Amino acid sequence: MYIGVVSMRYAKALLAYADDAKVEDAVYREALLLKDSYAQVPELRQAMDNPVLAPDVKLRLVVEAAGGKVTKELERFVQLVLKEKREKFLQFMINSYIDLYRKQKNISIGKLTTAYPVAPEVVERIRKIVVSRTKGTAEFATKVDASLEGGFIFEIGTYRLDASVASQIRRVKQQFIEKNRRIV
Incomplete structure (x- = not known):
């Protein structure tokens, strides 16, 4: 059976179970911790x-990877996964749950990469703009990358706005190369 089908079925079941118990927010936070643990500790996947x-x-x-103390709903879900011997799909199930939760709650995920650290007020202002446009909530990650040389790169969903100095220099360089090819 295809990994995506299995993980999506289990994730939908977990979301429905957590919704019924009114603990979907807590399970979401635990799922985020578990996702980060899978990313930071590759031995966890090997152990599973x-x-x-x-x-x-x-x-x-x-x-332990989900924070040490979890809701009984997540614990029962993991017990079910282990009982059915589907633990090798657990990471995919957790990622699918996070995606389904975000879709249900209309949460947009954004990433702001800048050449220099940005004040929290600027990030909050961008968050408010996104919230007003999407009529939902927004989660942001900020990153500092000196190779941008200035400006920023803003990504949300499938959209990317690259206003970095480095990419503008590349574009100008490419234009000069193209223009010189036509001359020669």
């Missing part, structure tokens, strides 16, 4: 894929 480890050990690993 290890057939020698007992399910209760794997459950403790997941609980």
